[in-house]
Amino acid sequence: MKNNIIIQLDKNLNKSLYIQLADKLKKLIEDGVFQKDEKLPSIRSLAKKLEVNNITIVNAYKLLEQEGYVYSKKGSGTYVKRQDEDLSLNYLADENMELMTSGILSLSKNSINFASVSPTPELFPVEEFKQVLIEVLDRDKGKAFVYPEINGYGPLRESISCFLKDNYYIDIEASKIQIISGGQQGIDLLAKTLIQPGDYVFVENPTYSGAVAAFESRGAKIIGIPMEHDGINLDELKKYIDMYHPKFLYTMPNYQSPTTYSYSEEKKKELLDLAHKNDLYIIEDDFMSDLSYTDKKLPLKSMDKYDQVIYIKSFSKILMPGLRLGFLTTPEKFFRDIIKAKHTTDISSSGFIQRAFDLFLRENFWKQHIERVKKDYNEKYKLILKEINNFKKYNINFKKPDGGLSLWLELPSDISCIELYNECANNDVIIVPGEIFFIDNNNSKTNFIRLSFGSVNKKQIVEGINVIENCIAKLKGGNDENTKFIPLI
Amino acid sequence: MKNNIIIQLDKNLNKSLYIQLADKLKKLIEDGVFQKDEKLPSIRSLAKKLEVNNITIVNAYKLLEQEGYVYSKKGSGTYVKRQDEDLSLNYLADENMELMTSGILSLSKNSINFASVSPTPELFPVEEFKQVLIEVLDRDKGKAFVYPEINGYGPLRESISCFLKDNYYIDIEASKIQIISGGQQGIDLLAKTLIQPGDYVFVENPTYSGAVAAFESRGAKIIGIPMEHDGINLDELKKYIDMYHPKFLYTMPNYQSPTTYSYSEEKKKELLDLAHKNDLYIIEDDFMSDLSYTDKKLPLKSMDKYDQVIYIKSFSKILMPGLRLGFLTTPEKFFRDIIKAKHTTDISSSGFIQRAFDLFLRENFWKQHIERVKKDYNEKYKLILKEINNFKKYNINFKKPDGGLSLWLELPSDISCIELYNECANNDVIIVPGEIFFIDNNNSKTNFIRLSFGSVNKKQIVEGINVIENCIAKLKGGNDENTKFIPLI
Numbered sequence: 001m002k003n004n005i006i007i008q009l010d011k012n013l014n015k016s017l018y019i020q021l022a023d024k025l026k027k028l029i030e031d032g033v034f035q036k037d038e039k040l041p042s043i044r045s046l047a048k049k050l051e052v053n054n055i056t057i058v059n060a061y062k063l064l065e066q067e068g069y070v071y072s073k074k075g076s077g078t079y080v081k082r083q084d085e086d087l088s089l090n091y092l093a094d095e096n097m098e099l100m101t102s103g104i105l106s107l108s109k110n111s112i113n114f115a116s117v118s119p120t121p122e123l124f125p126v127e128e129f130k131q132v133l134i135e136v137l138d139r140d141k142g143k144a145f146v147y148p149e150i151n152g153y154g155p156l157r158e159s160i161s162c163f164l165k166d167n168y169y170i171d172i173e174a175s176k177i178q179i180i181s182g183g184q185q186g187i188d189l190l191a192k193t194l195i196q197p198g199d200y201v202f203v204e205n206p207t208y209s210g211a212v213a214a215f216e217s218r219g220a221k222i223i224g225i226p227m228e229h230d231g232i233n234l235d236e237l238k239k240y241i242d243m244y245h246p247k248f249l250y251t252m253p254n255y256q257s258p259t260t261y262s263y264s265e266e267k268k269k270e271l272l273d274l275a276h277k278n279d280l281y282i283i284e285d286d287f288m289s290d291l292s293y294t295d296k297k298l299p300l301k302s303m304d305k306y307d308q309v310i311y312i313k314s315f316s317k318i319l320m321p322g323l324r325l326g327f328l329t330t331p332e333k334f335f336r337d338i339i340k341a342k343h344t345t346d347i348s349s350s351g352f353i354q355r356a357f358d359l360f361l362r363e364n365f366w367k368q369h370i371e372r373v374k375k376d377y378n379e380k381y382k383l384i385l386k387e388i389n390n391f392k393k394y395n396i397n398f399k400k401p402d403g404g405l406s407l408w409l410e411l412p413s414d415i416s417c418i419e420l421y422n423e424c425a426n427n428d429v430i431i432v433p434g435e436i437f438f439i440d441n442n443n444s445k446t447n448f449i450r451l452s453f454g455s456v457n458k459k460q461i462v463e464g465i466n467v468i469e470n471c472i473a474k475l476k477g478g479n480d481e482n483t484k485f486i487p488l489i
Numbered sequence: 490m491k492n493n494i495i496i497q498l499d500k501n502l503n504k505s506l507y508i509q510l511a512d513k514l515k516k517l518i519e520d521g522v523f524q525k526d527e528k529l530p531s532i533r534s535l536a537k538k539l540e541v542n543n544i545t546i547v548n549a550y551k552l553l554e555q556e557g558y559v560y561s562k563k564g565s566g567t568y569v570k571r572q573d574e575d576l577s578l579n580y581l582a583d584e585n586m587e588l589m590t591s592g593i594l595s596l597s598k599n600s601i602n603f604a605s606v607s608p609t610p611e612l613f614p615v616e617e618f619k620q621v622l623i624e625v626l627d628r629d630k631g632k633a634f635v636y637p638e639i640n641g642y643g644p645l646r647e648s649i650s651c652f653l654k655d656n657y658y659i660d661i662e663a664s665k666i667q668i669i670s671g672g673q674q675g676i677d678l679l680a681k682t683l684i685q686p687g688d689y690v691f692v693e694n695p696t697y698s699g700a701v702a703a704f705e706s707r708g709a710k711i712i713g714i715p716m717e718h719d720g721i722n723l724d725e726l727k728k729y730i731d732m733y734h735p736k737f738l739y740t741m742p743n744y745q746s747p748t749t750y751s752y753s754e755e756k757k758k759e760l761l762d763l764a765h766k767n768d769l770y771i772i773e774d775d776f777m778s779d780l781s782y783t784d785k786k787l788p789l790k791s792m793d794k795y796d797q798v799i800y801i802k803s804f805s806k807i808l809m810p811g812l813r814l815g816f817l818t819t820p821e822k823f824f825r826d827i828i829k830a831k832h833t834t835d836i837s838s839s840g841f842i843q844r845a846f847d848l849f850l851r852e853n854f855w856k857q858h859i860e861r862v863k864k865d866y867n868e869k870y871k872l873i874l875k876e877i878n879n880f881k882k883y884n885i886n887f888k889k890p891d892g893g894l895s896l897w898l899e900l901p902s903d904i905s906c907i908e909l910y911n912e913c914a915n916n917d918v919i920i921v922p923g924e925i926f927f928i929d930n931n932n933s934k935t936n937f938i939r940l941s942f943g944s945v946n947k948k949q950i951v952e953g954i955n956v957i958e959n960c961i962a963k964l965k966g967g968n969d970e971n972t973k974f975i976p977l978i
Binding site for chain 2: 068118120121123124126133134141143144145148154184185188197210213214321323340341343344346349350353
């Protein structure tokens with residue numbers, strides 16, 4: 001064993017010695033103290049050095065192997081796997097991909113994660129889903145696994161059509177619904193259908209970076225329209241329409257990501273009129289309308305008289321991300337092209353999951369689930385509002401969203417969002433620096449942070465906000481009067 | 490009721506009167522005799538006219554409504570749905586999309602379908618899959634539905650790594666495996682990662698049209714390399730490499746689609762050498778290696794010393810298409826780009842299905858399933874070989890594939906594959922005219938038909954081949970000596 005490394009185990013702790021040892025070894029591997037393919041000390045020598053039984057070492061090594069930290073060679077010993085690469089794969093695949101691949105965001109197991117809007121597993125309706133899965137298998141047998149139609153399993157499209165009418169006053173025939181494997185796929189399909197290289201595409205500024213990535217991947221040029229408290233700036237939109245003749249506007253009218261702002265009813269109407277006059281297609285990404293804590297918010301699509309809005313809805317985000325299911329409404333004009341794009345992309349979404357989800361809707365489990373989840377998130381929402389009350393004294397402002405899973409805080413000029421992100425990360429609290437959501441084609445203020453409470457529990461909210469406040473205070477103290485304001489962009 | 494329409498029901502038949510009536514009405518709707526939104530006769534008037542009970546009409550209308558042919562308005566009556574549109578959606582989403590959107594292929598419920606390679610539902614391992622689903626839900630609870638890693642659920646990548654070693658002698662670490670939602674998505678991801686507009690891409694000629702569509706959607710120019718009985722023509726390949734410097738070659742080395750030909754071992758070796766010398770990437774689409782009826786065929790990837798082969802494997806095609814699951818192996822160089830493309834495409838494949846399939850592999854159900862399926866298909870293979878024995882006398886030739894789910898028949902110049910397709914379709918037998926699989930950049934012979942036996946049962950094989958033979962004889966008779974050979978391209 002390397003001589004300069006000291007491992008201390010505490011027999012008085014409530015934690016088994018082998019788990020203590022495994023944890024310490026993990027840390028050494030993660031920190032690169034032990035390198036790939038380096039041999040760990042032999043069982044006997046380490047047991048002797050640490051003054052524990054051989055079996056403690058054996059168990060610790062076994063645990064490390066199960067968790068992918070080491071591998072063993074028969075008769076030779078235990079060796080380190082290449083952890084730098086393997087750990088980089090441990091990222092969770094949620095909407096924060098951009099942060100992660102750019103190296104901004106890295107999560108450890110102890111982090112308090114205010115970056116993710118994904119729900120916590122305790123909220124998933126496991127029993128209900130198990131019930132519908134079994135029912136589908138008993139009812140459909142082998143048929144549950146045949147190729148469904150490209151546009152989706154017929155009965156599911158029927159139940160979604162009813163669902164839209166009952167819940168959102170949206171009147172769409174089943175034949176105009178395209179089933180997709182989650183919201184991101186909807187964005188990708190529309191990019192494939194609508195964008196030619198060099199086309200202009202409008203987005204809100206700031207916006208969801210996963211959409212921008214999909215549009216850019218098709219060679220689109222992205223124009224950001226400033227997002228205001230009550231929706232995008234329509235004057236700017238008008239100006240840009242004449243300049244660029246865009247293929248479409250991508251928008252999230254309710255609880256927009258990342259700003260959490262919702263369009264006012266007036267702006268929704270004006271936007272639709274403007275779109276109709278200019279023959280501008282609107283892609284409405286509705287991932288959050290269901291999570292209203294006060295008045296019910298209807299999708300833009302419910303007001304769309306001219307079939308100008310292509311509506312994408314994901315069932316994954318606030319139901320069960322591992323499901324990968326959603327739908328979009330297809331205007332007559334693009335029907336065939338979207339089917340072709342879907343076929344080229346993945347032939348069809350899982351017919352089995354579609355059959356199960358159809359039953360899930362029909363049994364009314366979805367509505368029950370939404371209500372349960374909403375109650376839980378509303379409590380967290382109220383708690384985090386209370387906890388950040390102190391932030392005011394640092395000149396940190398925000399607009400209450402009254403829905404959704406995030407807060408969007410504007411920082412004063414003397415606290416940089418990147419510095420605050422770094423300071424928090426050093427204290428194992430992950431927040432998202434707002435800068436990364438902005439398109440850099442206009443001089444927007446970008447000094448924001450986003451705090452999401454989808455993945456944190458109440459205890460973590462209290463603890464985490466406290467850590468953030470300390471970090472703010474530290475940065476404030478360090479900056480003081482002698483630091484001048486330097487704009488970030 | 491329209492006066493010129495006669496519906497006859499037969500009380501002596503073994504079939505309920507209401508089903509007989511529903512069938513006849515369906516036909517009238519499909520044929521456009523009843524138009525969209527046209528009112529069907531009232532229950533009483535039709536009952537009187539047909540001399541049956543009212544309840545017979547009620548039941549028939551109810552059945553039609555369930556099957557999407559009609560809708561009812563309370564207090565008003567029963568109306569025809571727009572069947573022209575709805576029926577066009579009834580296409581099965583398998584690999585024959587191109588045929589269907591181009592209007593070449595349309596299936597009715599009575600057709601004998603030699604066009605599809607999809608397996609019949611009776612072969613699906615429903616009970617085994619139910620078992621693993623329940624086990625996953627009981628074991629992982631809500632966790633079964635969280636976002637998996639973008640590249641795939643870790644334990645599944647581990648079991649696939651073992652699976653590749655045990656079954657195909659392919660040695661790939663779990664960290665180099667990317668889970669995908671079926672083979673087509675693998676093709677789409679690689680197109681996104683590797684192709685810039687204007688790039689050249691090589692394919693076998695003929696080839697799978699779904700791959701060509703994905704490459705073209707990214708702006709690639711497609712060059713077809715002639716496919717021979719033992720693999721592509723390597724001299725042509727060499728020539729074209731120097732001319733076009735392609736991004737990659739897309740190939741199906743075992744039981745190629747549509748030709749059913751497999752590469753000889755020598756050609757596999759030569760191809761790999763050639764690829765290595767010219768730094769040519771090879772995309773190996775392996776959807777069929779498992780279905781060998783004689784000697785075991787190994788993937789090209791098993792001989793790949795230089796990491797020149799990107800290997801795509803679908804678990805959907807011969808397991809359960811409704812599952813949408815597969816994987817690809819990612820060369821180090823493209824690792825990050827493929828992860829990004831996957832994220833932009835659909836964030837990740839269903840974590841729930843991945844967990845279930847992981848268990849399915851670990852419980853050894855996959856191997857048992859392959860063996861069962863292989864036995865069944867081998868019997869059908871032998872039967873169809875026997876049945877088409879007569880075709881020889883019409884100068885129809887083919888090479889025995891000894892694996893897979895199709896035969897590729899070369900027609901003599903005096904029978905056009907399109908005419909034969911049409912003649913068969915008129916007799917409710919669906920075959921695939923070979924022409925549609927060819928890239929038109931060289932003067933290949935294209936006068937082939939493909940007969941697949943994935944979706945037909947033994948009775949249908951005997952009946953269907955008999956129909957095809959009659960159609961051939963008819964065309965032969967009609968063409969006679971006075972028809973000259975006119976090349977198709």
